[in-house]
Amino acid sequence: MAEIRVENLRKEFSGFTAVQNSTFTVDDGEFFVMLGPSGCGKTTTLRMIAGLELPTSGRILLGSEDVTMKRARERDIAFVFQLFALYPHMNVRKNIGFPLLAQGMPRAEIRKQVEEVARLLRIDHILDRPVSGLAGGDRQRVALGRAIVRRPLCFLMDEPLGTLDAEFRDLMVHELRELHNRIGATTVYVTHDQLEAMSMADKIAVMNHGIIEQFGSPREIYDRPRSMYVADFMGSPPMNFLPFHGGLARGASTVSVNGAEIAVPQIREDIAPSALALGARPEHIRLDDASGLRGEVLGAEYLGTTQIVVVRTGDGLIRARVPASDHVRTGETVGLTFSGAYLSLFDTASGRAIETALYEGAPHG
Amino acid sequence: MSLTTAHSVVVPSTTSKRIAAVLIIAYALISIVPLLWIFATSFKTPPDSIAYPPKILFQPSTEGYCNLFTTRTRQTAEYIASLPPATSFCDEVTRKRNMVIAGPSNFLPRFVNSLIIAFGSTFCAVFLGTLAAYGFSRFKVPLADDLLFFILSTRMMPPIAVAIPIYLMYRELGLSDSALGMILLYTAVNVSLAVWLLKGFIDEIPREYEEAAMIDGYTRLQAFWKVVLPQATTGIAATAIFCLIFAWNEYAFAALLTSGTAQTAPPFIPTIIGEGGQDWPAVAAGTTVFLVPILVFTILLRKQLLRGITFGAVRK
Numbered sequence: 001m002a003e004i005r006v007e008n009l010r011k012e013f014s015g016f017t018a019v020q021n022s023t024f025t026v027d028d029g030e031f032f033v034m035l036g037p038s039g040c041g042k043t044t045t046l047r048m049i050a051g052l053e054l055p056t057s058g059r060i061l062l063g064s065e066d067v068t069m070k071r072a073r074e075r076d077i078a079f080v081f082q083l084f085a086l087y088p089h090m091n092v093r094k095n096i097g098f099p100l101l102a103q104g105m106p107r108a109e110i111r112k113q114v115e116e117v118a119r120l121l122r123i124d125h126i127l128d129r130p131v132s133g134l135a136g137g138d139r140q141r142v143a144l145g146r147a148i149v150r151r152p153l154c155f156l157m158d159e160p161l162g163t164l165d166a167e168f169r170d171l172m173v174h175e176l177r178e179l180h181n182r183i184g185a186t187t188v189y190v191t192h193d194q195l196e197a198m199s200m201a202d203k204i205a206v207m208n209h210g211i212i213e214q215f216g217s218p219r220e221i222y223d224r225p226r227s228m229y230v231a232d233f234m235g236s237p238p239m240n241f242l243p244f245h246g247g248l249a250r251g252a253s254t255v256s257v258n259g260a261e262i263a264v265p266q267i268r269e270d271i272a273p274s275a276l277a278l279g280a281r282p283e284h285i286r287l288d289d290a291s292g293l294r295g296e297v298l299g300a301e302y303l304g305t306t307q308i309v310v311v312r313t314g315d316g317l318i319r320a321r322v323p324a325s326d327h328v329r330t331g332e333t334v335g336l337t338f339s340g341a342y343l344s345l346f347d348t349a350s351g352r353a354i355e356t357a358l359y360e361g362a363p364h365g
Numbered sequence: 366m367s368l369t370t371a372h373s374v375v376v377p378s379t380t381s382k383r384i385a386a387v388l389i390i391a392y393a394l395i396s397i398v399p400l401l402w403i404f405a406t407s408f409k410t411p412p413d414s415i416a417y418p419p420k421i422l423f424q425p426s427t428e429g430y431c432n433l434f435t436t437r438t439r440q441t442a443e444y445i446a447s448l449p450p451a452t453s454f455c456d457e458v459t460r461k462r463n464m465v466i467a468g469p470s471n472f473l474p475r476f477v478n479s480l481i482i483a484f485g486s487t488f489c490a491v492f493l494g495t496l497a498a499y500g501f502s503r504f505k506v507p508l509a510d511d512l513l514f515f516i517l518s519t520r521m522m523p524p525i526a527v528a529i530p531i532y533l534m535y536r537e538l539g540l541s542d543s544a545l546g547m548i549l550l551y552t553a554v555n556v557s558l559a560v561w562l563l564k565g566f567i568d569e570i571p572r573e574y575e576e577a578a579m580i581d582g583y584t585r586l587q588a589f590w591k592v593v594l595p596q597a598t599t600g601i602a603a604t605a606i607f608c609l610i611f612a613w614n615e616y617a618f619a620a621l622l623t624s625g626t627a628q629t630a631p632p633f634i635p636t637i638i639g640e641g642g643q644d645w646p647a648v649a650a651g652t653t654v655f656l657v658p659i660l661v662f663t664i665l666l667r668k669q670l671l672r673g674i675t676f677g678a679v680r681k
Contacts, residue, residue: 052576072579079580085573089595102582146581 002063002153002186003028004049009058011044011210018044020210021058026154026203029184031177033197036207036233042190043158045207049188050156051075062153073102078147080157084139086131086146092118093127096145103150117149121179136164140172144179154186161196173199194234198222206230224359225344228351231279237308239279242315243348247273255345258315260292263340265357271347276354279344282308285320287328291335300328311336400656406649414645429646431455433472433637433654437464472651475633480658481544482629483612486551490608491601493552494559495567499589501560502567503575513564516557524554525617535622542627550618555608562607566600567593602669606662613659630655 004026011019019041026032034042047053049060051072060068067075078099086095093114100110118124121141126134131142140160147155160176161169177200180187191197197204198218205215206229214226225231231239244257248271254261257278264278287309295313302324309328311318313336320336328334345354353359377385406414408425437459445465451457459466497516501509531550532541540546570593578588594601620632634651637644663670 050576050580052580072576073582073584077580079577081573081577083571083573085571085577087574087577087592087595098578099581102587146577150581 003030004032004154004186004188005059005061006045006049007059007061009045009048009060010056011041011048011053012056017210019048019055022210022212024205024212024215026186026188028186030202031180031187031189031200033189033191033201033204034207035191035194035197035204037192040207041210042205042207044210046156046158046188046190050077050079052079076150076153078150078152078155080143080147080155080160082159082162084143084160086134086139086142088130088132091128091130092123092134092142092145095131095142096127096149099146099150113149114145117145120148120182121145137168137172140164140168141175144176148179148183152185154188157187157189159191160189161191161193169196176200194236198234206233208233223342224353225279226353226359228277228279228346228348228353231344231346231353235281237282237319237321239281239344240285240318241277241279241346242318243275243277244315245273245275247271248276248345248354253340262293262338262343264343264345265341267345268355268357268360271354275348277346277348279346280318280338281342282319282321284339284342285318285322286337286339287320287322287326287334288337289335291337293336294333295336297328297330297332297334299330309334403649403652406645407653409646409649411642411644411646414649415643426458426646427454428458429644429650431458432644432647433650434470435459435466436468436470437462438467439464471628471633472630472637472654475628475630476654478544478623478627479613479630479655482547482551482627483609485544485548486555486612487605487608489548489552490555490559491563491605493556494563494604495594495597495601497556497560498563498567499593501564503572513561516560519554519557528618528621531618532621540622542623542625544627547619547623547627547629550622551608551612551615555611558607558611559604562604563597563600566597566603570596599669602666606666606670609662610659 006022006024009019009022010017022041022045034045036042044053048055051067051070051074055068058068059066062075062077087098090098093111096114096117097110100113105113114127115124118127121144123138123141123145126138131139134142143160161172164172173196180200189197189200201218203216204218204221206213206221208229214221214230216224221230222234225234225239228241232241242257244255246256248255248267248269250267250270252267253265254263255267255276255278256262262278283306293313293315295311295318298310298312298317300310301308305324306321307324307326307328309320309322309326311320311334318336322328342358344358345356346352347354405421405423407429408427409420409423410426410428413420413423413426414429431454435455440463442463445460445463448460448465451460456466500506501513506512535541535546538546540549574592574596575585575588578592579585583591614631615629616631619629623629623632630651634648634655637647637651
């Protein structure tokens with residue numbers, strides 16, 4: 001087990017930069033998730049940690065060892081591929097034992113270790129089956145088994161649940177996290193699915209266009225997004241943005257959004273008049289007939305305990321998550337009010353979050 | 366329209382299946398008749414083989430095979446009568462024609478030459494082709510497209526077009542009439558086909574398998590050997606058949622470059638005609654024996670051959 005340190009990592013392919021100056025540290029035993037849309041550089045970063053790609057510049061440290069330029073087989077890591085990459089010409093037992101065979105371990109010992117791992121993953125009954133006939137969940141477990149059996153310094157996983165159907169996914173998310181809790185190995189996990197990230201991660205890095213937009217715990221990332229991109233990417237439905245033009249003064253606790261005074265966490269910096277946006281999560285918006293911010297209900301998506309109400313206001317479409325018991329009819333006019341303590345402010349041009357009391361006490365990404 | 370009467374757009378209807386079956390059977394019959402005729406002729410006596418109208422039903426005889434594997438000399442009736450009784454069937458039929466067996470013919474060594482040259486060149490072409498295809502498939506090779514086009518361009522003319530330069534070159538290099546020369550020549554012709562076919566197959570094998578193996582602690586060569594090759598066997602087998610068929614059947618270069626020690630069966634078989642009249646059963650017997658190895662090889666690997674022909678069209 002070891003911590004992973006990535007310093008100023010950069011990867012250029014002919015003509016474009018896949019990863020730009022990434023720096024982060026994954027603590028020993030942490031479950032770290034790199035989250036972002038496809039093409040954001042998360043898989044490239046993972047492959048560089050694995051040694052499948054060499055970085056253009058920067059350093060990668062595994063434990064205290066600099067492995068930046070080492071070959072994959074010289075790094076003590078295990079990798080779980082998106083499509084599992086189980087060797088189709090070998091059975092389950094041989095697949096799991098394959099890394100041990102490379103170390104020249106005696107056959108009897110390989111057998112023992114493979115069976116131990118199979119028991120841990122509850123796949124001991126399929127050890128002698130060919131891998132081609134296995135169900136998705138079992139393939140996943142075999143791939144994990146092949147990773148675990150070597151007791152590597154860390155695990156790297158590239159969207160390992162991407163191909164499973166929804167039902168299995170939930171099950172495997174749970175199993176993966178449980179497995180992590182049991183063996184406590186440092187894990188780097190790549191996904192584009194925010195729910196997977198939120199439910200498994202100790203730390204998340206949200207990536208976009210080769211840049212780490214924010215690094216922090218799931219709670220920090222969801223509650224205190226550092227950029228409009230992160231705010232928009234996390235949450236379903238995503239954060240609402242109310243664009244407005246104006247300046248902000250340090251110490252103020254309200255902003256004027258197109259004529260309406262809205263309470264926000266106390267502002268900690270002075271901003272010259274410019275294009276800004278107020279960010280509000282759907283769950284921080286309530287229906288309130290007394291409010292001055294009014295709009296027409298376009299529809300409601302019923303989710304059982306809550307419903308997502310879509311309202312057309314002068315500031316654009318706003319989605320609010322309100323109790324399912326609220327009666328809302330399409331076409332009627334409703335008033336909206338915000339829970340001021342949870343709102344964020346952004347500079348629209350740069351997408352950067354403006355310093356407010358919301359971010360205090362939170363470590364910077 | 367009700368769903369029960371609608372026919373599927375992907376499953377062929379019974380009528381079209383029947384038409385296909387009739388066409389295939391007709392084609393198969395047309396293709397196989399000459400082969401069957403050769404096979405039948407190989408078991409005829411020389412008079413039966415040139416009888417008119419042709420004999421469909423006849424008394425089978427192995428005289429053709431006797432003549433194929435032996436050389437005979439004509440003798441006087443008195444000399445033949447003075448010999449001890451014939452010990453084998455071949456002795457007997459030869460004496461009936463006023464001849465005695467003088468020794469083995471050259472057919473067997475020529476056939477062995479064919480085996481060595483065809484299998485040797487197939488092995489070389491597939492071996493080199495696999496390595497080259499893997500390289501082109503997995504690494505950034507400078508000018509890869511141009512190189513691949515160059516490799517393909519060697520097939521754009523019939524190989525025999527360069528017969529004269531090769532003939533002169535081989536004479537200078539002392540490769541004329543040598544098994545090594547023929548193996549090199551057939552390898553050179555086949556390797557372009559092998560590279561292109563195998564590149565298609567190796568492209569289809571996801572890189573993740575090798576990457577997984579390299580992370581599991583193997584070198585790239587070990588990963589290639591233990592993970593890529595086992596999955597490429599289908600493609601390798603299909604490629605091997607194509608190479609073997611070419612090398613086995615090749616006539617023009619063999620006739621030009623080999624005459625003695627390294628002569629292969631194709632240029633040898635026609636020469637049988639000249640020995641003791643037009644011995645069609647012996648020629649037919651030679652052809653039949655010549656067909657056997659490729660037949661066995663193709664039947665053994667027919668599944669791979671089918672995938673080789675349809676490769677790229679069907680994904681596992």
